[in-house]
Amino acid sequence: MDFSYKEKGLIASLGVALLIFGWYFYGAFSNLKLNPEPPGFVEIIVLIVLIVFLESIIHSLLSFKNRTQLEDERDKLIEKVSYRYGYWVLSACIWFLMVQILLDTRFDHLIFLTTPNGIFHLLLFFFVLSEVINFITQLYYYRKGI
């Protein structure tokens, strides 16, 4: 299968996000019931720096091999449409979280999600989910056309 420079970049970003955040969320959500406090500021900064660092390396390697490539109107259109899908997912998730906080007595078995640590990680998870949806939608439109 022949992938363009943009598609390779998207797959790399998707892979890095899934790998690092998947590893992070696995640890975070499995300890959520034990720890009600949100993670330290340094821990989150390290996570973000790690992602930016890995993505920068991969994108630099890809752009080194594709120096003639540029971004055109089709790329911008696909990006715009995909960001809209990401926004819808994020909005739906934020509404879900608001309802969850208001009706926490109805979700007694999920009460650990309404602790500061739970809310922090749910919010982080929703942001990552919307970004993943954005990447997947872009890949879909690059393959299927727009």
Added chain:
Amino acid sequence: MSQQTLADKVGVTRQTIFAIEKDKYSPSLKVAFKISNVFKASLEEVFTYD
């Protein structure tokens, strides 16, 4: 003319030219006119609307 040559003349990527050819993307009027100009043909001769 190769896809890359046309892409360079129009100012888009080769993938966009490929997508237009495969009917997977409808270009903007600006790009459509640029492609027509490259072929020195009218818009109707290069593009059709279904």
